[in-house]
Amino acid sequence: MGLISLLITLLVCVVMSFCTIKKPSVTIGFIKCKGRPWQADSYYLIACLLPLVLLLIGSLSLEDVYRGITAPRAVNPLKILVLFFSMCFLSVCLDKAGFFELCAAKTLQKAKKGPLTLFNYFYFFIGLLTVFTSNDTIILAFTPFIYYFCKNAHIPAAPFIAAEFAAANTFSIMLIIGNPTNIYIATSRGIDFFGYLRVMAAPALTAGVTAYLVLRLIFSATLRSRTMTPQANLNVGLKNKSAALLSLAALSLCLITMSVSSFLAIEMWLVSLFFAGTLALALAVLQSVQQKRHLPAAPILSPALQGLPYGLVPFLLSMFVGVLSLEKHGITGAIADILLRGGGELSGILLFGFVSAAASNILNNIPMSVLFSAVLASADAPVSVAYATVIGSNIGAFISPTGALAGMMLLRLLKDKDADFRASAFLRYLAPAALASLAASLVTLRLCL
Numbered sequence: 383m384g385l386i387s388l389l390i391t392l393l394v395c396v397v398m399s400f401c402t403i404k405k406p407s408v409t410i411g412f413i414k415c416k417g418r419p420w421q422a423d424s425y426y427l428i429a430c431l432l433p434l435v436l437l438l439i440g441s442l443s444l445e446d447v448y449r450g451i452t453a454p455r456a457v458n459p460l461k462i463l464v465l466f467f468s469m470c471f472l473s474v475c476l477d478k479a480g481f482f483e484l485c486a487a488k489t490l491q492k493a494k495k496g497p498l499t500l501f502n503y504f505y506f507f508i509g510l511l512t513v514f515t516s517n518d519t520i521i522l523a524f525t526p527f528i529y530y531f532c533k534n535a536h537i538p539a540a541p542f543i544a545a546e547f548a549a550a551n552t553f554s555i556m557l558i559i560g561n562p563t564n565i566y567i568a569t570s571r572g573i574d575f576f577g578y579l580r581v582m583a584a585p586a587l588t589a590g591v592t593a594y595l596v597l598r599l600i601f602s603a604t605l606r607s608r609t610m611t612p613q614a615n616l617n618v619g620l621k622n623k624s625a626a627l628l629s630l631a632a633l634s635l636c637l638i639t640m641s642v643s644s645f646l647a648i649e650m651w652l653v654s655l656f657f658a659g660t661l662a663l664a665l666a667v668l669q670s671v672q673q674k675r676h677l678p679a680a681p682i683l684s685p686a687l688q689g690l691p692y693g694l695v696p697f698l699l700s701m702f703v704g705v706l707s708l709e710k711h712g713i714t715g716a717i718a719d720i721l722l723r724g725g726g727e728l729s730g731i732l733l734f735g736f737v738s739a740a741a742s743n744i745l746n747n748i749p750m751s752v753l754f755s756a757v758l759a760s761a762d763a764p765v766s767v768a769y770a771t772v773i774g775s776n777i778g779a780f781i782s783p784t785g786a787l788a789g790m791m792l793l794r795l796l797k798d799k800d801a802d803f804r805a806s807a808f809l810r811y812l813a814p815a816a817l818a819s820l821a822a823s824l825v826t827l828r829l830c831l
Contacts (some may be wrong), residue, residue, distance in 0.1 A: 384711025387441045391432060391704040395745040398428040426693040426700070433703040441707045450706040451699065459702045461651040462569060466562045467690060468654035472633040473519040475661060475686045479626035482511065482523045484619065497537045498605040501598070505545040509553035509590050514637065517554040517561055517776075518691065521546065521788045529796065541601040543803045544811045547792060548593040551779045552819055555772065556586035558650075559640070562694070563751040563775035570755035571768040575640045575650060581769055584830050589777060589823035596815040621680040624668055629682075632661040694748075694787070701749040705756050714753070718761035727766055728828045734767040735824040738774030739816070743785045747775040766831050770824055777820045780812040 436442050451459060476482060489507045512520050524546055532539035554560035558568050558578040568578050620626050636657035640650050665683040672679045708714050721733060734754075741750040754771050757763075779786030783793050783805050796803055 383439075383441055384708065384713045386439065387436060387704070387707040387711055388713050390435055390439075390441075391708065391749075392744070394428060394432045394435075394704070395749055398424070398746070426697040429697045429700040432700045436703065436707050442703065442710065446706060446710065447703055451702065459698055461649070462562070462565055463695060463698060465559075465565055465651040465654050466694070468651070468658035469559050469636075470516055470519060470690055471658045471686060472629060472636060472654075472661060473515040474689045475629040475665065475682055476515070476626065476633065477519060477523045478621070478680070478682045478685045478689065479623075479629055480619065480621035480680075481626045481630065482520070483527060485511065486524060486527055496605075497535075497541070498602075501541055501545055501601065501605055504542060505549050505594050505597075506590075508546050508549040512550045512553045512560060513556050513586075514633070516559065517550040517779075518788050518791070520550045521792055522689075525792055525796065538604060540803050540807060540811065541597070541605055543792070543796070544597055544601070544807070544815075545594075547780050547788070548597055548812060548815050548819075549590060551776050551786070551788070552589040552593050552823075553586055555582055555589060555776045555823070557582075557637075559637075559654075561747075561776055562698075563747050564772050566748075566751045567755055567758075567768055567772050567775065569650075570759060571765055573765070573768070575643060579641070581827070581830055582772070585769075585773060585823040585827045588826040589773070589819040592819040592822040593815040596818050597811065600811055600814065622672075622682050624672075624679065625665055625682040628664050628668065629661060632657045632664075691787075697787075698748060698752070701752045704749070705752045708753065709756050709760070714756040715760040717753075718757045718763065721757070722761050722763060722767075727764070727831070728825075730764070730767050731770040731824050731828050732821075735770040735774045735820060735827075738771040739778030739781060739785075739820055742775055742778030743782045746784060747779050747786045750778075751775050766827070769827055769831075773820065773823050773827065777816050777823065780808065781816045782808050782813070 433442075433447065437444065437447075485507070486504075489503050508520060508524065525543065528542045528546060529539050532542060551561075555564070556579065558564050558573070558575055564578075636654055639646075639648075639653050639657070643650050643653050662683060665686075669681050669683060671677075705714070721737065722730065738750060738754055741754070744750075745753065751771070754775075758768050758771070779788060783789035789808065792803075793805060
């Protein structure tokens with residue numbers, strides 16, 4: 383039964399990734415919203431088949447599922463979802479208020495010496511923002527902006543899209559909140575905010591700089607041979623200044639509180655939920671005041687709530703149920719025995735880093751993280767390989783478009799645009815940068831432990 387569960391899980395993940403690239407959304411005609419057929423993301427609809435199939439074949443019971451999801455252990459998917467959505471809400475509020483767009487416009491205006499200088503500015507600007515927000519949020523916010531800017535400036539968009547994606551998935555390693563996979567794996571090993579930062583700051587910087595150097599080499603000729611047109615200058619302002627200030631303050635205070643949450647004996651999901659709830663209440667009051675005074679400010683709360691990635695909920699829970707089945711039948715323990723057999727600490731770090739990156743491109747990095755968290759727990763693996771798995775989950779996201787939901791979202795955003803960036807661009811531009819940064823960051827990790 384264990385082998386059957388493993389094969390079913392792999393099959394669902396492969397089909398899910400394939401269908402998401404070929405058909406990102408599915409129209410469901412018999413469900414209508416405002417008279418229109420409802421469209422759903424294909425990845426989570428297919429993912430929902432996994433628990434249904436496992437329950438039908440008797441691999442798991444409903445009681446197993448309930449106990450697994452509500453168990454008071456380190457890896458509780460409900461707490462992780464609350465943490466992720468709370469942090470995502472803080473970032474999306476900043477985006478809807480126009481903060482990211484304003485920052486990008488200011489950065490682009492400083493890069494007047496040509497595309498190569500712009501590339502340099504843009505790469506590290508995206509990296510800096512990603513450290514304090516979330517890689518998925520950055521990609522959703524900046525991809526359309528990059529495309530239209532490059533189209534207006536008559537420069538190729540591919541170098542800047544590649545820079546955005548590489549920077550967002552390398553610098554996201556630095557903080558525990560940078561990626562849902564960081565949260566999941568680190569929480570499963572009992573790693574706190576500050577302890578995580580202490581170890582992962584140097585590997586994140588190494589990964590980011592290495593990916594930059596490789597992409598700079600790949601696109602050097604293209605960027606040096608181009609000039610930008612004067613029309614590329616942008617004049618962008620905040621859509622709601624008061625909301626932007628409130629969101630920035632809430633995010634900053636949340637990060638500060640999380641950094642000391644272990645000393646206060648408060649779980650990070652409670653910290654993030656408190657600040658997200660406080661911000662939601664403050665934005666509701668602000669919107670009411672602005673409407674009564676007829677102030678020309680865009681509403682933020684409703685668009686932010688609508689912009690959250692709700693498809694992640696059934697997706698993560700379905701993948702977690704799949705891992706419960708593998709745990710029940712001893713598959714995770716068998717995988718742990720294979721990966722932890724012999725070798726020193728450096729070889730273990732390299733093995734887990736590269737295997738997790740490869741598995742991310744087969745399963746997608748969130749299911750991979752759910753699976754590897756169980757693998758690490760079943761063998762009481764050293765914390766060093768948990769950090770290596772975090773690195774693999776982030777950098778594996780830009781080896782191919784199936785490595786992460788962010789890659790699938792990127793292709794969806796660019797599907798109808800002439801941006802010269804399709805699935806093949808990952809292998810041509812991003813995969814070399816990913817492999818080089820993966821090796822460099824894993825070696826750096828070993829030096830930091």
